Amino acid sequence: MDRIKSKDTVWAAKVMTPDEAALMIEPGMTLGTSGFTPAGHPKVIPPALARRFKSLSQKSSVNLYTGASVGDELDGELARANAIHRRLPYQTQKDVRKQINDGLICYLDMHLSHVPDQLRYGYLGKLDVAIIEAVGITEKGEIIPSTSVGNVPVFLDEAHKIMIEINTSQPEALEGFHDIYMPQMPPKRKSIPILSSTDRIGSPYYKIDPDKVAAIVYSDVEDSVADFKAPDEMSKWMAQHLISFLENEVKEGRLPAKLRPLQSGVGTTANAVLAGLQASAFKDLHFYSEVIQDSVLHLIDSGTFSFASATSLTLSKQGREHFYGHIKDYRNHVLLRPQEISNHPEVIRRLGIISMNTAIEVDLCGHVNSTNIMGNHMMNGIGGSGDFTRNAALSIFMTPSIAKDGDISAIVPFVSHCDHTEHDVHVVVTEQGVADLRGKCPEEKAFELISKCAHPDYREPLHDYAVKYFRHHHIGHQPSEALSWHARFLKDGSMK
Amino acid sequence: MDRIKSKDTVWAAKVMTPDEAALMIEPGMTLGTSGFTPAGHPKVIPPALARRFKSLSQKSSVNLYTGASVGDELDGELARANAIHRRLPYQTQKDVRKQINDGLICYLDMHLSHVPDQLRYGYLGKLDVAIIEAVGITEKGEIIPSTSVGNVPVFLDEAHKIMIEINTSQPEALEGFHDIYMPQMPPKRKSIPILSSTDRIGSPYYKIDPDKVAAIVYSDVEDSVADFKAPDEMSKWMAQHLISFLENEVKEGRLPAKLRPLQSGVGTTANAVLAGLQASAFKDLHFYSEVIQDSVLHLIDSGTFSFASATSLTLSKQGREHFYGHIKDYRNHVLLRPQEISNHPEVIRRLGIISMNTAIEVDLCGHVNSTNIMGNHMMNGIGGSGDFTRNAALSIFMTPSIAKDGDISAIVPFVSHCDHTEHDVHVVVTEQGVADLRGKCPEEKAFELISKCAHPDYREPLHDYAVKYFRHHHIGHQPSEALSWHARFLKDGSMK
Numbered sequence: 001m002d003r004i005k006s007k008d009t010v011w012a013a014k015v016m017t018p019d020e021a022a023l024m025i026e027p028g029m030t031l032g033t034s035g036f037t038p039a040g041h042p043k044v045i046p047p048a049l050a051r052r053f054k055s056l057s058q059k060s061s062v063n064l065y066t067g068a069s070v071g072d073e074l075d076g077e078l079a080r081a082n083a084i085h086r087r088l089p090y091q092t093q094k095d096v097r098k099q100i101n102d103g104l105i106c107y108l109d110m111h112l113s114h115v116p117d118q119l120r121y122g123y124l125g126k127l128d129v130a131i132i133e134a135v136g137i138t139e140k141g142e143i144i145p146s147t148s149v150g151n152v153p154v155f156l157d158e159a160h161k162i163m164i165e166i167n168t169s170q171p172e173a174l175e176g177f178h179d180i181y182m183p184q185m186p187p188k189r190k191s192i193p194i195l196s197s198t199d200r201i202g203s204p205y206y207k208i209d210p211d212k213v214a215a216i217v218y219s220d221v222e223d224s225v226a227d228f229k230a231p232d233e234m235s236k237w238m239a240q241h242l243i244s245f246l247e248n249e250v251k252e253g254r255l256p257a258k259l260r261p262l263q264s265g266v267g268t269t270a271n272a273v274l275a276g277l278q279a280s281a282f283k284d285l286h287f288y289s290e291v292i293q294d295s296v297l298h299l300i301d302s303g304t305f306s307f308a309s310a311t312s313l314t315l316s317k318q319g320r321e322h323f324y325g326h327i328k329d330y331r332n333h334v335l336l337r338p339q340e341i342s343n344h345p346e347v348i349r350r351l352g353i354i355s356m357n358t359a360i361e362v363d364l365c366g367h368v369n370s371t372n373i374m375g376n377h378m379m380n381g382i383g384g385s386g387d388f389t390r391n392a393a394l395s396i397f398m399t400p401s402i403a404k405d406g407d408i409s410a411i412v413p414f415v416s417h418c419d420h421t422e423h424d425v426h427v428v429v430t431e432q433g434v435a436d437l438r439g440k441c442p443e444e445k446a447f448e449l450i451s452k453c454a455h456p457d458y459r460e461p462l463h464d465y466a467v468k469y470f471r472h473h474h475i476g477h478q479p480s481e482a483l484s485w486h487a488r489f490l491k492d493g494s495m496k
Numbered sequence: 497m498d499r500i501k502s503k504d505t506v507w508a509a510k511v512m513t514p515d516e517a518a519l520m521i522e523p524g525m526t527l528g529t530s531g532f533t534p535a536g537h538p539k540v541i542p543p544a545l546a547r548r549f550k551s552l553s554q555k556s557s558v559n560l561y562t563g564a565s566v567g568d569e570l571d572g573e574l575a576r577a578n579a580i581h582r583r584l585p586y587q588t589q590k591d592v593r594k595q596i597n598d599g600l601i602c603y604l605d606m607h608l609s610h611v612p613d614q615l616r617y618g619y620l621g622k623l624d625v626a627i628i629e630a631v632g633i634t635e636k637g638e639i640i641p642s643t644s645v646g647n648v649p650v651f652l653d654e655a656h657k658i659m660i661e662i663n664t665s666q667p668e669a670l671e672g673f674h675d676i677y678m679p680q681m682p683p684k685r686k687s688i689p690i691l692s693s694t695d696r697i698g699s700p701y702y703k704i705d706p707d708k709v710a711a712i713v714y715s716d717v718e719d720s721v722a723d724f725k726a727p728d729e730m731s732k733w734m735a736q737h738l739i740s741f742l743e744n745e746v747k748e749g750r751l752p753a754k755l756r757p758l759q760s761g762v763g764t765t766a767n768a769v770l771a772g773l774q775a776s777a778f779k780d781l782h783f784y785s786e787v788i789q790d791s792v793l794h795l796i797d798s799g800t801f802s803f804a805s806a807t808s809l810t811l812s813k814q815g816r817e818h819f820y821g822h823i824k825d826y827r828n829h830v831l832l833r834p835q836e837i838s839n840h841p842e843v844i845r846r847l848g849i850i851s852m853n854t855a856i857e858v859d860l861c862g863h864v865n866s867t868n869i870m871g872n873h874m875m876n877g878i879g880g881s882g883d884f885t886r887n888a889a890l891s892i893f894m895t896p897s898i899a900k901d902g903d904i905s906a907i908v909p910f911v912s913h914c915d916h917t918e919h920d921v922h923v924v925v926t927e928q929g930v931a932d933l934r935g936k937c938p939e940e941k942a943f944e945l946i947s948k949c950a951h952p953d954y955r956e957p958l959h960d961y962a963v964k965y966f967r968h969h970h971i972g973h974q975p976s977e978a979l980s981w982h983a984r985f986l987k988d989g990s991m992k
Contacts, residue, residue, distance in 0.1 A: 352681075417973075
């Protein structure tokens with residue numbers, strides 16, 4: 001009980017088991033939970049809920065709103081109990097993905113920065129229960145967030161009831177790493193007063209009405225972030241091209257020597273880029289992004305990054321040990337914000353962010369597909385890539401030029417699903433090179449992408465397509481041919 | 497000469513004829529001009545330039561950067577002289593459109609709010625000459641803008657030379673209707689301090705270095721805005737549906753009685769909506785948009801709008817007579833800002849704008865095509881629709897459900913060009929009704945669009961498509977079938 005410092009008995013009176021808490025969650029309810037990546041999500045009430053719903057005679061499910069993807073204890077357990085009816089705004093869990101693609105889960109694939117306003121504006125229905133993970137409760141009755149913030153502030157504000165999982169595996173030393181700020185509703189909304197990645201504008205705590213708390217549950221289940229994997233060759237090439245490109249931008253005077261704040265997606269390619277920065281001459285950079293992975297800590301250690309602002313601390317077991325072992329050193333270099341703020345268009349445009357995200361495929365106009373393979377298989381979702389790309393001073397997408405042993409080209413005539421339009425994409429990087437689409441019309445973009453980014457095996461057919469439909473045209477696609485590469489892959493197993 | 501109040505002889509020394517000014521513009525140069533719609537663009541130097549280039553022995557052209565579309569004196573004259581090499585960010589002129597679609601003009605179709613930063617960041621090359629229309633020059637040597645602001649502030653800042661057309665057909669009474677504000681470059685950029693549509697944050701004048709002025713030319717050519725047309729039946733129905741929808745949002749508590757500031761596109765449908773508002777019970781609304789048309793004045797007259805902020809005053813001859821006849825009454829109700837500010841994502845999200853734009857087609861996921869008919873014929877461009885849609889509190893698209901006497905359905909399985917993604921589109925309105933896509937997954941969106949918005953002639957085939965590819969799927973398009981409706985139209989002349 002020592003994680004509850006408040007003397008007010010209101011808190012202790014609410015302590016119960018996960019199963020007791022789960023009894024208060026009825027089928028049909030809408031839950032808003034903490035969690036952004038497998039970090040900071042509730043880990044014991046959701047499995048208890050899965051058990052409870054499985055034991056009911058009728059198919060029972062809830063609507064699950066989170067920050068982004070979450071850990072298996074939440075998405076996996078509930079999906080395997082067939083207990084998710086509606087899911088937003090992002091996911092990466094294989095059981096959830098399968099049920100989405102089978103039409104069993106109604107999935108809203110949303111810009112991460114859009115969720116809070118859509119809740120406030122009443123577009124997503126009423127929130128019955130917020131279930132959040134916390135490190136503890138202060139003497140003043142404020143809640144100390146754990147390893148992610150995500151959508152917690154708005155969920156706490158909007159939910160009818162609140163359940164808190166106090167996770168004793170999350171060190172109390174996390175206190176003070178958070179900056180919680182909530183925009184008001186228009187017309188009273190003020191500017192978000194962040195002028196630098198380092199600015200603190202709110203409070204380190206969630207402030208809630210104790211009367212809304214329905215349950216407090218203890219947990220000791222650790223965040224389950226996969227170990228950091230060494231980058232593969234493809235990713236190393238992409239990272240190298242990207243860093244050379246940034247170096248050249250500095251040389252040409254289009255970027256200052258300390259660049260502008262960097263945003264980076266999550267995954268192998270992103271890790272390779274961050275590892276590549278480590279080897280570069282860049283120093284004292286700011287990171288204004290969603291997720292702080294192990295590689296970001298390394299960059300802080302080496303002085304490449306002087307500050308990292310995000311909404312989630314997504315560290316492997318090894319990364320956590322390192323972080324908590326040197327936590328004093330990180331205190332002035334790491335900050336966690338609500339995702340509404342980490343991804344806010346206002347802040348992104350003001351700071352002049354350089355966004356770096358991964359694409360599934362890119363077409364000859366520069367449209368990007370980030371979500372649906374062959375236009376009909378949802379992978380994860382758009383996540384925050386749109387929040388950053390649209391408002392970035394420099395927007396970059398990365399992808400290996402081929403997939404499936406060369407049977408899929410990532411540079412295609414026409415994307416099979418569009419998440420980022422030609423109006424928003426500045427630069428594309430593959431292991432082949434860098435296509436600079438800035439200041440170019442579609443015909444110029446097409447030939448730039450083919451010569452710089454396409455795999456040699458696909459350059460000739462792409463060139464033929466571009467000559468036919470981009471020369472003597474603005475954009476000249478024939479609808480009967482635009483998606484023929486995807487149709488060929490689905491029929492013959494190859495785009496070749 | 498009485499439009500130049502400054503006693504400094506630096507100004508008078510630069511007065512010359514349009515032909516003399518045009519002699520300073522060389523082939524290959526990049527020009528940045530005033531103008532946003534056929535209002536406030538330069539009207540005598542461009543025709544002189546067209547004459548000059550036509551008289552040269554070699555094909556001669558310039559890159560033309562404007563605010564948005566402009567009048568025939570600029571786009572038309574230069575296009576007919578084959579004098580436009582590169583064009584951005586928007587156009588509506590038929591000769592320009594043809595040359596774009598024939599691949600003769602390299603056209604960059606850009607979000608209107610993106611142009612200034614892309615210039616500052618060095619993505620669009622160097623600007624040689626800014627040519628701007630003005631009402632006059634004050635005693636202090638400040639420039640009084642005319643009927644639009646557009647990109648003039650950044651063009652004046654970035655251009656090597658400045659040419660000013662003082663248009664005596666634009667009344668001096670326009671002085672004071674403008675609010676000129678320029679964001680700084682990151683990392684010094686501050687928040688845009690607009691908290692209400694009515695806020696003034698800058699100066700009524702452009703402030704320039706007189707040494708950069710290469711020419712001052714007099715003009716008396718009027719803005720050439722077409723007469724206001726009465727809405728057709730289709731548009732009236734759309735307007736009625738939209739207004740009923742807004743009334744219901746108020747009733748349901750999702751909008752306040754005074755709504756939130758409205759943005760509206762330009763054209764027949766937009767005019768019908770504005771005319772429809774006139775007949776509604778709404779009062780004291782704010783308009784935060786790009787263009788003030790005749791209909792906006794009528795709404796101010798009737799008290800429906802209490803304030804209109806935009807970047808252009810696009811009035812017909814009759815509208816101008818009315819405006820100038822009652823200019824004192826409008827002084828506290830009308831404000832013109834740079835398009836960077838009228839379309840700024842920061843301000844749009846803060847104010848909670850309701851955006852209303854027109855679509856060419858909408859697909860079953862809610863993706864919107866605003867630019868390319870059948871995916872291969874550029875109409876105008878995306879304009880500001882993306883700036884507003886992405887950040888609006890409520891984003892609405894309107895289109896008649898059919899075109900070409902019913903041979904084209906505006907609700908299609910898959911858009912032939914994507915300008916606004918499924919992640920951004922809240923509401924679709926046709927003459928059939930209103931589809932509310934908020935809080936819905938793709939399957940739900942598909943059936944909502946079919947039942948509420950599709951034309952009865954197309955409901956059955958759309959329903960069949962949706963059952964096949966949206967039921968038991970997330971998004972289940974088959975690439976071989978997704979664009980088959982467009983292919984059929986191009987082959988047989990009908991989507992039926």
